[in-house]
Amino acid sequence: MALRHWLQLAMTDGIGPILIARLVKAAGSAEAAASADSTLLRQVEGIGSAKSAMIAASLRQAAGETDTEIARAEAAGARLICLEDGEYPPLLRDIPDPPTVLYLRGSLEPRDLNAVAIVGSRKCSFYGREQAERFGALLAGAAVSVISGGARGIDSAAHRGALSHPQGRTIAVLGSGVDVAYPPENASLFEQIALRGAVISEYPIGTPPVAENFPRRNRIVSGMSRGVLVVEADERSGALITARQACDDHGRPVFALPGRVDNKLSVGPHKLIRDGATLVTNLEEILEGLGPLPQGVSEVSLFDQALSEAPAPASATPPQAAVHDVNDQQHAILKALDGEAIDVDLIIERTALPAQLVLQELTFLTLRGQVRRVEGQKYAKR
Numbered sequence: 001m002a003l004r005h006w007l008q009l010a011m012t013d014g015i016g017p018i019l020i021a022r023l024v025k026a027a028g029s030a031e032a033a034a035s036a037d038s039t040l041l042r043q044v045e046g047i048g049s050a051k052s053a054m055i056a057a058s059l060r061q062a063a064g065e066t067d068t069e070i071a072r073a074e075a076a077g078a079r080l081i082c083l084e085d086g087e088y089p090p091l092l093r094d095i096p097d098p099p100t101v102l103y104l105r106g107s108l109e110p111r112d113l114n115a116v117a118i119v120g121s122r123k124c125s126f127y128g129r130e131q132a133e134r135f136g137a138l139l140a141g142a143a144v145s146v147i148s149g150g151a152r153g154i155d156s157a158a159h160r161g162a163l164s165h166p167q168g169r170t171i172a173v174l175g176s177g178v179d180v181a182y183p184p185e186n187a188s189l190f191e192q193i194a195l196r197g198a199v200i201s202e203y204p205i206g207t208p209p210v211a212e213n214f215p216r217r218n219r220i221v222s223g224m225s226r227g228v229l230v231v232e233a234d235e236r237s238g239a240l241i242t243a244r245q246a247c248d249d250h251g252r253p254v255f256a257l258p259g260r261v262d263n264k265l266s267v268g269p270h271k272l273i274r275d276g277a278t279l280v281t282n283l284e285e286i287l288e289g290l291g292p293l294p295q296g297v298s299e300v301s302l303f304d305q306a307l308s309e310a311p312a313p314a315s316a317t318p319p320q321a322a323v324h325d326v327n328d329q330q331h332a333i334l335k336a337l338d339g340e341a342i343d344v345d346l347i348i349e350r351t352a353l354p355a356q357l358v359l360q361e362l363t364f365l366t367l368r369g370q371v372r373r374v375e376g377q378k379y380a381k382r
Contacts, residue, residue: 005030006082010100011062017097072205076179095223099202106198115145117225119239120154128232129157136161138283140168174201175213182209222246229255233268341374
């Protein structure tokens with residue numbers, strides 16, 4: 001029942017998430033807000049006398065359209081969740097203007113709390129596409145869900161990178177209805193994402209991808225993430241809007257990948273780095289810089305859940321055993337840690353493994369609780 005009231009509010013002309021929140025607070029509940037008359041509406045800051053009658057009329061009209069909209073969503077293979085639902089992303093609920101309802105294809109899981117956004121230019125270079133896919137795969141391998149906007153270029157590469165890991169999860173936030181594939185060539189990609197994560201939108205079924213939708217879409221990308229990584233963006237890129245929202249509005253850390261100085265797509269990341277964003281070249285630097293998880297949630301528990309709940313490939317170790325078992329590389333790293341904290345360079349020397357592989361496996365072992373980071377790049381057994 002609560003969903004219908006929140007959906008009715010979302011479908012009402014003249015009010016957005018901020019005014020809806022004020023109206024619900026003034027009325028005492030979403031149900032009471034959905035029945036608000038002009039007298040109550042006039043008392044809400046930002047509505048007043050001028051708009052109260054129009055909004056009251058739109059509220060009444062929207063009341064008769066909610067069941068139709070829910071049916072349209074179901075026909076499109078989607079469902080709706082509202083702010084009161086337990087499935088609603090907790091990090092997103094805490095931003096200043098969270099979407100009143102979300103249209104969802106696929107599923108949102110508790111481990112999606114541990115998420116990083118990867119954003120960047122639609123017209124990216126080969127280097128940008130390669131790095132977005134690389135970081136998408138690395139994050140997925142560290143039990144971090146990858147969030148992006150489903151657009152051409154960096155977004156698509158990040159989603160594909162996450163999907164390349166057998167247990168990777170990724171979430172695409174669209175600037176259109178969840179039934180409208182944009183860009184059209186990503187229709188099959190969105191189908192894959194819905195099976196291994198979620199395709200979400202705050203826009204009604206059938207909404208076309210008009211330009212004004214995307215800046216609003218970006219706040220969801222940022223709001224659902226613990227941090228935002230920017231890979232290639234010119235000065236006018238929407239990726240920079242997402243980064244600014246992450247930092248200024250949502251209190252999330254911003255990471256930037258450096259690029260060639262003669263590439264105009266490096267201007268955005270380099271400017272972010274000058275302004276205080278964290279320069280990153282590897283997975284470890286992102287994980288070190290992430291903000292805290294919501295109270296009561298630990299990275300280890302999310303990692304264990306990712307291993308136990310995600311479908312494993314046929315040749316893999318059974319999920320429940322994977323939490324405790326180690327592969328050959330991890331065994332070599334644990335053997336190299338002889339009780340005292342040692343620098344990662346010494347671990348690389350003792351194991352004779354590639355540096356990037358050592359860093360990746362150290363991340364796994366740290367999240368599992370088998371290894372602890374002492375300071376900087378020094379590690380020890382727990």
